Amino acid sequence: MKHSENNLVGIGLYTPAEAGRLLRISPAKISRWLRGHDANGKHYDPLWQPQVDLGDEGFALGFRDLQEVRVAATFIAKGLSAQRVRQAIELAREIIKDDRPLSTARFKSDGRTVFLQVAEADGQTKLIDLFKKQFAFEAILEKSLIHLDYDEAGIPSRWWPLGRSRSVVIDPARSFGQPIEAETSVPVEALATAAEAEGSPEAAARAWDVPVRAVKRAVAFRREMDMRQAA
Structure with missing residues (x-):
């Protein structure tokens, strides 16, 4: 759905370049993940549909997109393929009942099970080895979900990108x-x-x-x- 200024309230609005600065991730990488891309003769669909559809002008990220990218980027940096992260997102949607599950408070506790199920279905042991010890998974999530405030439903509501001590906050409602x-x-x-x-x-x-x-x-x-x- 194409968004107007009125229905952007509470969603947030970030270009890939703005998101890249905030997240310290290449804007081109963000665009590949959220727009899909072709490589080696194969088409890869977006990891998920971005919150803000700008019609012919392309897309922008919402606040929830920022937080999903943070988590996905952390797992990919640990050596997981974007395809495995995609599988985890699809499974987590079913379990957590949220279109953007990776950044939810519930994913902190259920995410390990999600990734283990992905590994099991894929017949690979890499993910199982990676998350064999609970603290390893928790350390990965802590890095990607640090400095977040959650609402009562466990949905990210505010982000302190440089930590609370720096007194700069990102709140999609403001x-x-x-x-x-x-x-x-x-x-x-x-x-x-x-x-x-x-x-x-x-x-x-x-x-x-x-x-x-x-x-x-x-x-x-x-x-x-x-x-x-x-x-």
Whole structure:
């Protein structure tokens, strides 16, 4: 379904480039996973359908897509093929009853069983060896689901991309999911841009009537994102 601005509220909106900076993953890789691709004469379907359909303009990621990509990327980085991750997603949908199951709180406990079932059905032992010890699986999930808040249904609701101590949060219900400075609820981009335009964090803080520390956090966050883009 093509989304309008009104029904994007609570979903979040990120281009592959924006998602790539936040997740430290190649935008091209994200596009392959969510748009599908052809390789070696074979077609690969998307791992899942992205939340935001832009019609002829392509697609964008929603907040839930960001979190699913985080988990999928972690497992693929551990040596699993995208095809095995796809199988796990399909099985997890049935078990967890969610179209984007990997980032749910329930997947933290049921995910190991999901992957073991995938391995069993595939006749391979690699996944079984990988998750033979519970702590190994938990360590992989912890890396991919760190700094997340969940709602009462166990669905990701907020993400602190650099950790809570950095006081920048991504909440799909606020500012279309763009990073905001948590203490003031002002978008990071607005504060960082003001610091540049006003010539200092102090001047920007006066202009926005916010603490100087809030502006400095925003500037530091944007600097980190710029460094990731340049890398």
